Amino acid sequence: MGTMNKIETKGWTSDTVVSDLERAIHEHRLPPGTKLGEDELGDAYGISRTIVRAALLALSHRHLVELKRNRGAFVAQPSVREAREVFEARSLLEPRTAHSAALRMTDADLRLLNENIRDEHAALDAGENGRALFLSGQFHVEIARIADQSTIETFISELISRSSLIIALYWRRRAALCETQAHHALLDAFANRDGDAAEQLMKSHLLDLVASLDLRNVSQPPTSLREALQR
Amino acid sequence: MGTMNKIETKGWTSDTVVSDLERAIHEHRLPPGTKLGEDELGDAYGISRTIVRAALLALSHRHLVELKRNRGAFVAQPSVREAREVFEARSLLEPRTAHSAALRMTDADLRLLNENIRDEHAALDAGENGRALFLSGQFHVEIARIADQSTIETFISELISRSSLIIALYWRRRAALCETQAHHALLDAFANRDGDAAEQLMKSHLLDLVASLDLRNVSQPPTSLREALQR
DNA sequence: CGACACAAAATCGTATACAATCCTGTTGCG
DNA sequence: CGCAACAGGATTGTATACGATTTTGTGTCG
Secondary structure, three states, X not given: OOOOOOOOOOOOOHHHHHHHHHHHHHOOOOOOOOEEOHHHHHHHHOOOHHHHHHXXXXXXXXXXXXEEOOOEEEEOOOOHXXXXXXXXXXXXXXXXXXXXXXXXXXXXXXXXXXXXXHHHHHHHHOOOHHHXXXXXXXXXXXXXXXXXXXXXXXXXXXXXHXXXXXXXXXXXXXXXXXXXXXXXXXXXXXHOOXXXXXXXXXXXXXHHHHHOEOOOOOOOOOOOOHHHHHO | OOOOOOOOOOOOOHHHHHHHHHHHHHOOOOOOXXXXXXXXXXXXXXXXXXXXXXXXXXXXXXXXXXXEOOOEEEEOOOOHHHHHHHHXXXXXXXXXXXXXXXXXXXXXXXXXXXXXXXHHHHHHHOOOHHHHHHHHHHHHHHHHHHOOOHHHHHHHHHHHHHHHXXXXXXXXXXXXXXXXXXHHHHHHHHHXXXXXXXXXXXXXXXXXXXXXXXXXXXXXXXXXXXXXXXX
């Protein structure tokens, strides 16, 4: 367990490390609370701590990693409070953005979204739950891209990644097919260029998501004895 | 002009440097396009380039600074496109947030907002336009704080700072008193705990702001010959 | 005189060295 | 035997050194 293979693809820059780590976090290969040692990451990617620190700094600005002074970097563990805030922000941004996207939707965009849903289904069938979760998030980011709002896209992208952490911590049900259903309904609205329908569907989709979480405040700060054994 | 005094307050950490620079940018003491040399900043604050780079990285993540590889860091110059996007994002976030804030408003909050408006007016009278602009932005951030949504507050705070850059680049009118008027109207709605009114006022306030900008696409990429002499 | 080539200076990119802090295991004392 | 003090090791924080790239200045040739 102490060994960590080197990723010999070479050419790792700060940004690519960020993308790689973000994806690993998003796919739950790096669960909340995981320690991200600087030397360890440096060895893994074959780069010095300088680049690693820049990457960790970037991830901390996106609230995916928590930096504790003189203690190190850890995959973030969003609180119940933070979870509610993230979905509140999403509910302000995503419905209206879906509306805009529906009006700008091209056939190529529709094909892309369709492929996304197909891949997600395939991943689920193959038991690759992490990849499915990632693709599910990409669906939402893609909508912001189609809406042609890169600033909002940046925000949504961050919120999606944080949502993945929230799901890792607070997911209740195990039935995961509700996701693809909602996305399929959205796709129909997009195909019809029906902005109002898309907006409404996105709104209820987000409500369903929150409802599928267990956000009761019970045992909120249980992570008191130094993060409850780091996990 | 080549001299730069050292800021001898000591105890500069990465975050405090970020705050200091962000405020300077927000107040237009550092106009868009200004070069932020690493050695220069390091000397100014009495810290090494390591900390400076961390600060510049943070500012670049907030889109207040643009990093050009092997060229250096520059105060960002938002494009017309980006300007529209920023205000689109604000129009999605701020009205509903103002609604929430109105319902949670305490008397202490009202006093704070009132003081803010008073200070802004005083700054304007004293000819401190930069400080007035900063306070004007703080008004909006404060609303998000009162709404008790720190995630949204972070987004709005970034958008406000970026708006300051946009104003520096695209401001049209010189009459600046429209600002305090709108804020005063909002304060009234807050005092009445009237969420709907606050939401509506915020929405039109943002529309007024956009209307006061000159966002015609004419001469959009005039900054072609290496940023048109860096300014 | 103008254009190109080359050299020098300045600035950024990355790695590494050293200091500071924290964690852990051990020792000594009550 | 239990607890506190201390020492060793590990990890992060910061500064600095060095290499890479860009910019700028200079000289030569057409």
